[in-house]
Amino acid sequence: MLAVLQQTLAITAPVFSMLFLGVLLKRLRWIDDAFINTASSLVFRGTMPTLLFLSIINADLSTALQPALIGYFVFATLVCxxxxxxxxxxxxxxxxxxxxxxxAFRGNNGIVGLALATSMYGDYGLSVGAVLGGVVILCYNVLSAIVLAIYSPNMKADPWTLCKSIFSNPLIIGVLLAIPFAYWKIPLPHWAMVSGDYFAQMTLPLALICIGGTLSLTSLRESSGVAIGSSLMKMVWLPLLATLGAWAFGFRDADLAILFLYFASPTAAASFVMARAVNGNYQLAAAIIVITTLAAVVTTNVGLLLLQWAGWV
Known part of the structure; x- marks a missing residue:
């Protein structure tokens, strides 16, 4: 269990470092609101869709393709x-x-969930996690686009507008464009892959710096009640419900542990980028990301300890 704790800290510590770097850069006035607006737009419209596109076309969709596992994950995600x-x-x-x-429902599976699954179960964790990751990307982005559009101050909530917001979302476009390349194994030129990788690698640092630059004691205070409620839902109640459901459906050992790690991942940085894109309360989104990332160090290890104590993994 100490090894898992160290691994969780090793994954979350760089995330916090970039968040605090954003806070520091804003205090030093090396970045300002104009930079944060531009960088957030670049992440949403360019670097993150590229990252999603490359992650899907590089994944082996035939490896560890388990319909029951994927089906339960989609079902549980919808319920949550x-x-x-x-x-x-x-x-x-x-x-x-x-x-x-x-x-409350969108987890950082591409960084925290997949890394922990790979650390615990090696190639099996990596292959199963990668396949689940492709499903996660589509589910999370479609559901997030719907719920953000409904409550966005700049958008109407009629069916046509909702469909338009989904299919015009750059993250979803990146996923949909990648599917035929991955399915038919269409190769891209080496230079395009390398250039795309350079571009995509800016995603997480830029997003986290923007989140850090947005944080302030005032915004944290104003959003603390709602942020804590959403964080508790994300890190305690929904992982508990989804994991018990997986056990009831017969999942055990590595499959159950991987499902738990995905459900118990902290809120994804993409939630801030999407909130800012629809002119939502991005300060609240930033606060939730910070709280859940900090909580993951405790809740992930406690959850795994309980699963091992019960003899389920």
């Missing part, structure tokens, strides 16, 4: 999404409902 949304309707101000919902 609707639970979070229903709770947000009951407990949150209308303007914050989309941000709360996205923060």
């Amino acid at each position: 999404f609707f639970i979070a949304w229903s709770w947000a309707i009951w407990r949150c101000p209308q303007a914050d409902r989309g941000i709360y919902t996205q923060g």
